[in-house]
Amino acid sequence: MGSRIIVGWIPDYPVIAAGALDAGPVAVVHRDEVVACSGSARMAGVRRRMRVRVAQSRCPQLRVVERDLAAEFRVFEPTVRHIEETVMPRLEVIRPGLIAAPARGPSRYWGGEPHLVERLAAALAEVDLPARTGIADSVFTAALAARTGQLVPLGGDAAWLAPYPVGVLGLPRLAELLERLGVRTVGAFAALPEKRVLARFGAEGIAAHRTARGHHERPLAVRMDSGEHTVSYVFEPGVHLLEPVVFAAKASAEQLHERLTAAGVVCARLETVVELAGGRSLSRTFRHEGRLSSLAVAERVRGVLQAWSDVGLLDAGGEAGIIRLVLRPEQLTAATGRQSALFGEGRTSEEIERAAARVQAMLGHQAVVRAELGGGRGPSDQVRLVPFGDLDTGPRLPDGPWPGRLPAPHPATVFPRWLPAQLTDTRAQQVTVSGRLALSAAPDRLTVEGHGEAVVDGWSGPWPVLERWWDRDRGRRIARMQITTAGGHAWLLTIEHGRWWAEAHYG
Incomplete structure (x- = not known):
């Protein structure tokens, strides 16, 4: 049997999160574009991806609300917890209002896929959210099936998608070009030779082609309750020296890895939180992806602690030292093993990361950086240097389009x-x-x-x-x-x- 995915979709969730569902015609906008609208606004002609000025011309009574994505996640969190506790413990939040989860285990528990769909819809109704659900072999097909509440047969994603227009693939420019070429349905696009699609449309086109054929876009990164895997270390009394905290970080990381291994999962990210006696807390999130050893975690903790100490964050206000260290895993997924990569003289990526962390511990957190590509027109705008092991959470330019961008070849x-x-x-x-x-x-x-x-x-x-x-x-x-x-x-x-x-x- 292939994998099965269940998707739960709450229509117009940005409007619901803004508390404006029953407030007449409402549009939630981001960067002068409508991202969601209420039913009464749709009846007046407002549509997603429409410019605000056009939407207001179609509906003069339209109330415009600026999107607050952080608030949407915050409002959606209790709903996710409710589903984890009452229906299925492993799920992924694709975006607020849209969740996905492996269906095989929960469907067996609830007596089949139809009963699982009913149970998920009932759980969302218990928190007063109108929801639609669907099941298929891939996340994309299941999300599309959820719009009409359908269960796509096992192995039938490609046939089920075939009659849809190519616009459902979510790539307007690709869809426009395909329609000009006479390829108007997903089935017709899926029938094109893969090599020709790659040569003509590039990586974006081949990814859409795989979706059209019903293949998985990526493995489902299920969300699991990580509270039980969180590890903390309490210092009594509070400590001012960094070495005891680093030692505790190594011991806590070993304990964390043992818990994750016993549960058969790995974490994509690891949040480190340091609580100070004065009530403040400092945090830093690292990429983990199952690759950091306990020593590598400890060395990262040392690096950020030293950075915080250098700028006076650890002793601001005369607080009596560090009283608690917390390691919290995030984005847990099933552990499927990983292939060691070769680098130089047979070095694995774990050894490379450990060496980079040691250099950071000796020379400072900014001593080892990696290049992250982004938007911008000039060469200096398109590259950001991020400390090794950190997530790129700083302000960055969007990917584009960027009219006037410097073309290849790029400067050395x-x-x-x-x-x-x-x-x-x-x-x-x-x-x-x-x-x-x-x-x-x-x-x-x-x-x-x-x-x-x-x-x-x-x-x-x-x-x-x-x-x-x-x-x-x-x-x-x-x-x-x-x-x-x-x-x-x-x-x-x-x-x-x-x-x-x-x-x-x-x-």
Whole structure:
């Protein structure tokens, strides 16, 4: 038998969480786009993904509520606990109002899939939430089946999805292109050769193709009650030195791993909480994914404790030291084992992570970082350096689209601080860029601080970048050019306020 997934869906949950379900026409919006709306708003023509101004033109009485995702999770948490206690202990919160769980075990307990569906719907009704449920072989198909309350037969995902339009795959641009090519249904898309789909539509297209064929998009990361696996260590009296806390972290991590192993699960993240005598608490969440040893956990704790101590967080207000250390596993999933990866001379990823943690313990938490890619137009905007082992929780630019983004090939060296540069013409006059992006003269020579002067033998651009024109403090208006020199070097230049800078070097 294949795996089976049950999905519970609460329609219009953002409206419910905002407490506005019975308040007439309501739309919950995020970034000037409707993400959910009430039934009366839909009757007036309001739809998801609609711009706020368009929605208000269709429904002048529309009440607009800004989305608060944190509040949605907070409001949804008691419902999740209720389902864990009354229906099934293992589930995943896909988003507030949408949950998924393996169906095989609970269906056996409740006497079959139809009875499980009824029990889940009844549990949600007990907390006054209208819900719809569905079961299929994959999360995507089960979520779609939940909209009509259907149970898709075992092994029948592809056939059940086939009549639907390609728009249900949730990729508007891909759907538009497929429709232009005459591929209008999920079944027709699934019938295309996989290699052709990959070559034409890339990774996004092949993922949608797998979904269309009824394959699993990813393993279900079930949520399990992690309270029973939480480990804490109490210090009496409170301690000021870091070494006792690090020693306690190692012992607590060993105890935590024993509990997780006995339960047959691993955690994706590990939250470390330090409670201070004055009532404050500090926390840091690490990626774990079943790969951190107890020593690696202790070394991470040492690193963050040292970082907090360096900035005075551990002794603010004269508090009498650390009184409690808590290790709390998050996002528990079934332990299925993992393949050791090779790196260099046969080093496993655990050994690499342990070595990185030791370097952090000796040189500081910021000593070892990893690169995280994100949005932005320039090369320096697209890369963030995050301390090794930390989650990237800082502010980051969205993935896009970013009109005017610098195309590939990308520079080999991006300077942390732009280098002063001079771009001159044959008369040794500085080359300028007009408001219409016209060069005052053809570039002849380029001088970059620390790299000398070179003859220009080619260029492209300039390309304009106008960002946040409405923000006086953060707005930016620049132009970029790519310059090649006779010595075989290539540069990315930026002109801002009439002054040239070297932003990156292509090597």
